[in-house]
Amino acid sequence: MSVSIEVDHVSKQFTMAYSRTLKSMAVARARGLPLREQFLAVKDVSFTVEQGESIGLMGLNGSGKSTLLKVINGVMRPDAGRVLTRGRIAGLIATGAGFHPQLTGRENLYLNGAILGMGEKEINSKFDAIVDFADIGKFMDTPVSHYSSGMYARLGFSIAIHVDADVFLADEVLAVGDRPFKRKCMEKMQEVRQQGTTIFYVSHAAASVRAMCDRVLVLEKGELTFDGDVDEGIRHLHYDDAPDEENVDEELGADV
Numbered sequence: 001m002s003v004s005i006e007v008d009h010v011s012k013q014f015t016m017a018y019s020r021t022l023k024s025m026a027v028a029r030a031r032g033l034p035l036r037e038q039f040l041a042v043k044d045v046s047f048t049v050e051q052g053e054s055i056g057l058m059g060l061n062g063s064g065k066s067t068l069l070k071v072i073n074g075v076m077r078p079d080a081g082r083v084l085t086r087g088r089i090a091g092l093i094a095t096g097a098g099f100h101p102q103l104t105g106r107e108n109l110y111l112n113g114a115i116l117g118m119g120e121k122e123i124n125s126k127f128d129a130i131v132d133f134a135d136i137g138k139f140m141d142t143p144v145s146h147y148s149s150g151m152y153a154r155l156g157f158s159i160a161i162h163v164d165a166d167v168f169l170a171d172e173v174l175a176v177g178d179r180p181f182k183r184k185c186m187e188k189m190q191e192v193r194q195q196g197t198t199i200f201y202v203s204h205a206a207a208s209v210r211a212m213c214d215r216v217l218v219l220e221k222g223e224l225t226f227d228g229d230v231d232e233g234i235r236h237l238h239y240d241d242a243p244d245e246e247n248v249d250e251e252l253g254a255d256v
């Protein structure tokens with residue numbers, strides 16, 4: 001097996017500004033309060049992923065999951081450490097990220113496809129499959145600013161999953177889709193997984209991580225506190241404790 005992703009002592013720092021207006025800055029300064037604070041969203045994280053592994057990235061809100069994916073994707077540069085990736089990376093950091101609101105679905109498909117590394121010929125050959133999967137056919141010539149968040153998500157996911165990628169990064173892809181679409185996405189991701197694509201799957205839904213992944217990474221306040229067996233990782237996060245009935249999906253399990 002060959003190494004697909006190597007994350008080596010990676011840290012990412014952000015600045016949190018407390019004051020947004022000149023007045024509040026002046027008040028804070030007069031009171032001797034800090035104007036901003038720096039914090040590490042990802043703290044000294046290291047791990048290696050082999051080609052074809054399917055990783056569930058879990059952690060509470062704000063624990064650094066999206067930031068870590070952005071660093072792996074190359075959208076953000078780490079402040080310390082390094083990331084090595086092999087092959088073409090496709091993925092959704094935020095559903096429909098990169099869509100231009102004034103452009104139609106069709107135009108965004110070509111634009112987004114190009115951003116994800118597909119040539120025009122490749123997009124042409126996959127166009128029907130992408131539109132079919134997204135199931136928003138008659139809205140393809142409507143500006144995406146008129147789309148619902150679910151329609152955005154459908155088109156975004158469909159484009160990304162049809163890229164012949166070596167690594168697929170899926171951040172909360174199932175958060176806005178309806179139940180039939182979630183099911184379809186899971187089936188498609190399983191198909192891509194069977195083909196040997198490395199998958200990074202961010203989810204709060206324990207059952208979907210169980211179905212999709214063969215290893216779990218857990219981030220807590222930016223630190224990697226668990227790397228290993230799926231069930232143990234879920235137990236580590238207590239995701240299985242007393243699920244809230246309203247959020248239990250028969251296939252995806254309990255959300256937290």
Ligand SMILES: Nc1ncnc2c1ncn2[C@@H]1O[C@H](COP(=O)(O)OP(=O)(O)OP(=O)(O)O)[C@@H](O)[C@H]1O
Pocket residue numbers: 014015016041059060061062063064065066067068
């Ligand atoms: N561009 C940014 N500038 C400043 N702070 C940021 C930025 N992006 C993220 N953060 C902060 O970094 C921390 C980690 O955010 P991140 O989005 O990576 O968390 P997450 O685990 O993906 O959360 P969620 O489960 O809610 O999606 C949060 O405190 C967030 O406010």
